Amino acid sequence: MSSEVNELLVAGPGWVVPLLVLFCAYVVRGMCGFGSGLIAIPLLSLFLPLTLAVPLVVVLDFLASAGHGISNRHAIAWREVGRLLPFGLMGVALGLSVFHLVDPLVLRRAMGAFVLLYALYSLWSPQVGKASPWWAAPAGIGGGSIGTLFGTGGPFYVTYLKARGLSKEAFRPTFATLFLLDASARIAGYVGTRIAEVGLLQWLAAGVPLMMVAMYVGGHIHTRISAIAFGRAISALLVLSGIALLR
Numbered sequence: 503m504s505s506e507v508n509e510l511l512v513a514g515p516g517w518v519v520p521l522l523v524l525f526c527a528y529v530v531r532g533m534c535g536f537g538s539g540l541i542a543i544p545l546l547s548l549f550l551p552l553t554l555a556v557p558l559v560v561v562l563d564f565l566a567s568a569g570h571g572i573s574n575r576h577a578i579a580w581r582e583v584g585r586l587l588p589f590g591l592m593g594v595a596l597g598l599s600v601f602h603l604v605d606p607l608v609l610r611r612a613m614g615a616f617v618l619l620y621a622l623y624s625l626w627s628p629q630v631g632k633a634s635p636w637w638a639a640p641a642g643i644g645g646g647s648i649g650t651l652f653g654t655g656g657p658f659y660v661t662y663l664k665a666r667g668l669s670k671e672a673f674r675p676t677f678a679t680l681f682l683l684d685a686s687a688r689i690a691g692y693v694g695t696r697i698a699e700v701g702l703l704q705w706l707a708a709g710v711p712l713m714m715v716a717m718y719v720g721g722h723i724h725t726r727i728s729a730i731a732f733g734r735a736i737s738a739l740l741v742l743s744g745i746a747l748l749r
Contacts, residue, residue, distance in 0.1 A: 520549045520705075521712055524562070528713045530739070531566055532720020535674030536656040536681075537739050538563055540746055550705075558705050562713050564685045567678040579668055579676045583683075585638035586645070586659060590684045593646020593655070600647070611748050618744025633665035650688055656681070657744070664737075 527542035539559050546555035641662035649655025659680055663673060 517708070520546055521708060523549075524709050525712055525716045527559075528562070528566065528716035529720040529723070531563075532717035533723045534720075534735055534739055535677045536660050538566065539656065540739075540742070544746060554702060554705065557702055558709060560685060560688060561702075561706060562709055563681065564689060565710065566713060566717055567682040567685065575675065575679075577669075577672045577675045578679050579663075579666075579672045582638075582663060582666060582668070582676055583680050585635055586642045586662065586680055587683055589639050589642025590646035590649075590659075590680065591687060593643040593648075594650050594684065594687045595646075596643065597647035597650030614744045614746070614748035618741060618748065622741060632667045633662070635666070637662055637665065646684060649684065655684075 523542055523545045527538040530541055531538035542559050543555055546559070550558075641658045645655035645658035645662075647655070648658065656677075659677060663677060668676060
C-alpha cells in the first residue's frame with residue numbers, strides 16, 4: 503500500500519482532490535464542531551484506501567479536538583463529558599468485540615435512521631425540550647461502538663449534546679473534549695494496525711497544516727452566526743449524516 507500512496511502523493515495532480523476534501527471537511531468541523539469524518543471518509547475512499555483514509559481522519563480529528571478543547575476549556579460542560587465518557591468507552595470495547603460478529607451494514611443503517619429522524623424532528627421543531635441525562639447511556643454506547651466500527655460515531659454524541667440544550671459556545675469544546683478522550687482509546691487500537699506507516703505520515707505532514715487553516719476559517723464563520731442558525735446548521739448536517747449512513 504505504501505507504494506500506491508506514495509505514487510498518489512508525488513505523481514501528477516492526484517493529491518489535490520483529497521487535500522481539497524480535507525480542507526472542506528475541516529472548515530465544517532471548525533464551524534460546527536463535528537462532521538469532518540462524515541464528509542471526508544466517504545470522499546477520500548474514492549482516492550485512498552480505507553486503511554489509510556480512516557486513520558488519517560481519526561488522527562486529524564484528534565488534533566483538531568485538542569485545539570478546540572484546550573483553547574475553549576472554560577466553556578466545556580464537564581458534567582456532560584462525565585456522563586457520556588464511561589458509556590463511550592464501553593461502546594469502544596463493544597465495537598471491538600462485535601466487529602466480526604455483527605453485520606456492520608445493519609448497524610450503520612440503524613444509526614443512520616435514528617440520526618435522520620431526530621435531525622428532521624429538530625429542524626421541524628427547533629425548540630426541543632431538554633432531554634434527560636439518562637440518554638447519555640445509549641448515546642455514549644452508540645457513539646463509542648459505531649465510532650470504533652466506522653469512524654463516524656459523532657452523530658450520537660452530537661444528538662445527545664444538542665438535546666441537552668448546550669449553548670453554541672459550550673457545544674464545540676464539549677464535543678471536542680469528549681472526542682479527544684474517546685479517540686485516544688481508538689488510536690491506541692490502531693497502533694498495532696500499521697498506523698505509523700510512512701504513507702500515513704506523509705499525508706499527515708500535508709494534512710495537519712491544511713486542517714489548521716481550515717479550522718481557523720470555520721471558526722471565524724462560527725463566531726458570525728446566531729445560536730438559532732447554528733442549531734439549524736447542526737440539524738442539517740445531521741440530516742446529511744443520516745442519509746450518508748443509510749447508503
